[in-house]
Amino acid sequence: MSGAGDGPIGQIFPTAVAALDDDALLALLAPADRAxxxxxxxxxxxxxxxxxxxxxxxxxxxPADRTVFDLMRQLCDVIVVAAGTVAAxxxxxxxxxxxxxxxxxxxxxxPHPAVAVVTGRLSPDPESEFFAQSPVRPLVLTAASADAGRxxxxxxxxxxIDCGSATVEPGLIVESLVARGLTQMHCEGGxxxxxxxxxxxxxxALCLTISPSLEGGSGPRIAVRPGEAAPIDLRAMxxxxxxxxxxxxxxxxxxxx
Ligand SMILES: NC(=O)c1ccc[n+]([C@@H]2O[C@H](COP(=O)([O-])OP(=O)(O)OC[C@H]3O[C@@H](n4cnc5c(N)ncnc54)[C@H](OP(=O)(O)O)[C@@H]3O)[C@@H](O)[C@H]2O)c1
Numbered sequence: 001m002s003g004a005g006d007g008p009i010g011q012i013f014p015t016a017v018a019a020l021d022d023d024a025l026l027a028l029l030a031p032a033d034r035a036x037x038x039x040x041x042x043x044x045x046x047x048x049x050x051x052x053x054x055x056x057x058x059x060x061x062x063p064a065d066r067t068v069f070d071l072m073r074q075l076c077d078v079i080v081v082a083a084g085t086v087a088a089x090x091x092x093x094x095x096x097x098x099x100x101x102x103x104x105x106x107x108x109x110x111p112h113p114a115v116a117v118v119t120g121r122l123s124p125d126p127e128s129e130f131f132a133q134s135p136v137r138p139l140v141l142t143a144a145s146a147d148a149g150r151x152x153x154x155x156x157x158x159x160x161i162d163c164g165s166a167t168v169e170p171g172l173i174v175e176s177l178v179a180r181g182l183t184q185m186h187c188e189g190g191x192x193x194x195x196x197x198x199x200x201x202x203x204x205a206l207c208l209t210i211s212p213s214l215e216g217g218s219g220p221r222i223a224v225r226p227g228e229a230a231p232i233d234l235r236a237m238x239x240x241x242x243x244x245x246x247x248x249x250x251x252x253x254x255x256x257x
Pocket of ligand 1: 044050051088089189190194
């Protein structure tokens with residue numbers, strides 16, 4: 001099943017829509033009910049489907065994409081990110097602005113969201129700036145079989161949580177976070193993690209920004225799975241909204257279950 005319906009064809013752009021300020025965007029992106037767990041991922045891709053340009057996602061985005069990305073961080077209970085993206089994108093220091101922290105506190109949220117790093121091999125360096133400069137003690141989501149020495153070292157700077165015995169199981173990632181009261185889960189990638197979340201069918205929503213650019217090279221798709229992985233059924237998604245800014249399309253889709 002493709003998720004596409006038999007409705008009429010309509011034009012959504014160009015149309016005259018009022019510019020949305022941050023409050024309007026927050027209303028659009030906010031969960032209907034924070035008590036209902038939701039794992040939402042946010043990605044940017046080029047028109048020809050690349051998740052990177054010269055190895056990073058940064059140049060694919062733009063101010064509008066950054067605004068929406070920041071607002072999703074502002075709204076979430078936990079930022080979930082894989083070890084590869086932490087290393088590639090240089091995560092360090094506060095991940096929300098002082099203004100976003102103040103908004104969160106005023107709205108009954110922790111000033112800074114929790115941060116959870118997914119790693120099967122416990123590859124993150126415990127002495128990296130990511131751990132040293134994090135305003136909250138990070139969560140490290142791994143498997144029980146991970147190396148004991150690396151576990152000891154990371155346990156000094158983070159809470160190391162097993163989400164599976166031999167491998168990290170996406171269903172147990174969700175279960176562990178929700179058990180800690182972290183129901184609004186905002187996943188920032190990368191492609192390997194998104195592929196695993198789709199395969200396990202635990203992804204509830206995807207915000208995809210389409211950058212008005214062509215990469216034309218060998219960049220990865222936003223979701224990848226190992227070459228030998230068994231094919232899965234298409235996951236049907238419902239379109240929630242499409243925003244437009246300077247040729248960039250910012251979408252949100254929700255999983256139809
Ligand atoms: N376009 C976008 O929106 C976007 C978003 C994010 C990232 N990116 C780009 O994507 C690239 C990084 O990609 P990547 O292939 O390294 O993917 P990734 O998913 O960021 O990281 C892969 C690593 O994360 C851990 N991991 C991911 N899924 C796992 C799972 N199911 N179980 C256990 N561990 C898991 C593993 O770490 P261990 O090796 O420690 O086990 C794995 O080696 C960067 O170039 C980044 O810029 C683009």
